[in-house]
Amino acid sequence: MVSMHIAERATRIQPSGIRVIFELARKMEGVVRLEAGDPDFKTPDHICEAAKKALDEGYTHYTSSFGVLDLRQALARKLKKDNGIDADPETEIVVTAGASCAVNIAILSTIDPGDEVLIPDPSWPHYEACVTLADGVAVHYPLLEKNQFRADIEDIRKRITRKTKMIVVNSPSNPTGSLMEEHDVEAIAETAKEHDLLVLSDEVYEKIVYDKLRHISIASMPDMKERTITVNSFSKTYAMTGWRLGYAVAEQEIAAEMAKLNLYSNSCPSSFAQRAGIAALSGSQDAVVKMAKEYERRRNEIMKGLNEIEAIICVKPRGAFYAFPDISPLGMSSQDAAMFILKEAKVSTVPGSGFGGYGEGYLRLAYSNSIENIVKALARIRNAVEKLRIKS
Numbered sequence: 001m002v003s004m005h006i007a008e009r010a011t012r013i014q015p016s017g018i019r020v021i022f023e024l025a026r027k028m029e030g031v032v033r034l035e036a037g038d039p040d041f042k043t044p045d046h047i048c049e050a051a052k053k054a055l056d057e058g059y060t061h062y063t064s065s066f067g068v069l070d071l072r073q074a075l076a077r078k079l080k081k082d083n084g085i086d087a088d089p090e091t092e093i094v095v096t097a098g099a100s101c102a103v104n105i106a107i108l109s110t111i112d113p114g115d116e117v118l119i120p121d122p123s124w125p126h127y128e129a130c131v132t133l134a135d136g137v138a139v140h141y142p143l144l145e146k147n148q149f150r151a152d153i154e155d156i157r158k159r160i161t162r163k164t165k166m167i168v169v170n171s172p173s174n175p176t177g178s179l180m181e182e183h184d185v186e187a188i189a190e191t192a193k194e195h196d197l198l199v200l201s202d203e204v205y206e207k208i209v210y211d212k213l214r215h216i217s218i219a220s221m222p223d224m225k226e227r228t229i230t231v232n233s234f235s236k237t238y239a240m241t242g243w244r245l246g247y248a249v250a251e252q253e254i255a256a257e258m259a260k261l262n263l264y265s266n267s268c269p270s271s272f273a274q275r276a277g278i279a280a281l282s283g284s285q286d287a288v289v290k291m292a293k294e295y296e297r298r299r300n301e302i303m304k305g306l307n308e309i310e311a312i313i314c315v316k317p318r319g320a321f322y323a324f325p326d327i328s329p330l331g332m333s334s335q336d337a338a339m340f341i342l343k344e345a346k347v348s349t350v351p352g353s354g355f356g357g358y359g360e361g362y363l364r365l366a367y368s369n370s371i372e373n374i375v376k377a378l379a380r381i382r383n384a385v386e387k388l389r390i391k392s
Helices: 017-026 045-056 069-083 096-112 126-133 153-157 180-195 253-267 271-282 286-307 334-345 371-391
Strands: 093-096 115-119 137-141 164-170 199-202 227-235 248-249 364-367
Touching: 045 271, 069 093, 069 248, 069 271, 093 096, 093 253, 096 126, 096 164, 096 199, 096 227, 096 248, 096 253, 126 137, 137 153, 153 180, 153 271, 164 180, 164 253, 180 199, 248 253, 286 371, 334 364, 334 371
Parallel strands: 115 137, 115 164, 164 199, 199 227
Antiparallel strands: 093 248, 227 248
């Protein structure tokens, strides 16, 4: 038998807590799935038709590792209109195989061994994994319930050292559903300029914002464009998770390095998916608005149901499609709580500890599922929790 030699860098990456639950739930019957952040909507028809047409017309070959120019031009128009960001489509936009790829090559392009990267906690585990692969050092700053899971600028500032290179921000947030307010964005921008730091801004949930609030891109702040890498995706906005189509916006030198790494990672994004991306941006946005309204309706339903469970407390999400309730009164770890709810209630959730140390004591529930399933899941959770409390 040939001995397998595993690279040390691979062993430093922890399995995703989301995927662990995903695989367990997949093998069980009758589970209501609230663990995966995957929209249950169909990709809008005009986008699918554009992909079919692209296939028929032979768009099945390599493209530039920057992405097709027509798509980058459409993205430049979108960025100007929606985000207040002026981006040169020729040199400052890189189309990627999803936001996950964009985050990875952004970090690999800018972080050297030993560089420190400030990462929100709790947050999507992908950030820390990418920093680890780059031999950087992930330094966590807390997002606390008492502050509606928004960053306190002092918690960021006191973690800055001479080795700090980058601050990662994600608004609206996965997993908390928090949304940075204008003064939060301004404070982080001023701190980045004061300490000459890069900012990696993950904005994939920008179109899923509630209560007439608004998303603000940090790159639109004065003197921030040149030090910000903005990452976005078609996945959540257009229900295109499986299409693997994302993009990044950065100043020319960083974008060139990202495109180079994009080449060696994927050669290029899918050619016909890029044609579909053009249709998504240039076509009607009615479906985007409709999906956001439905997510808000689901948000209201899940908050109502969680508030009816005596042992659970939840801050009202202001964006994305995640509830992040405090389940610490149950007297068990978030991992144990998630497994208890999966086995006892047949509802899959994600332990908050999978998003960082400050996520312990919480669960993430994705309401990217139907109202009917959400109501069913909450009834099951309530019954399981009541049984647990009676036993104790």
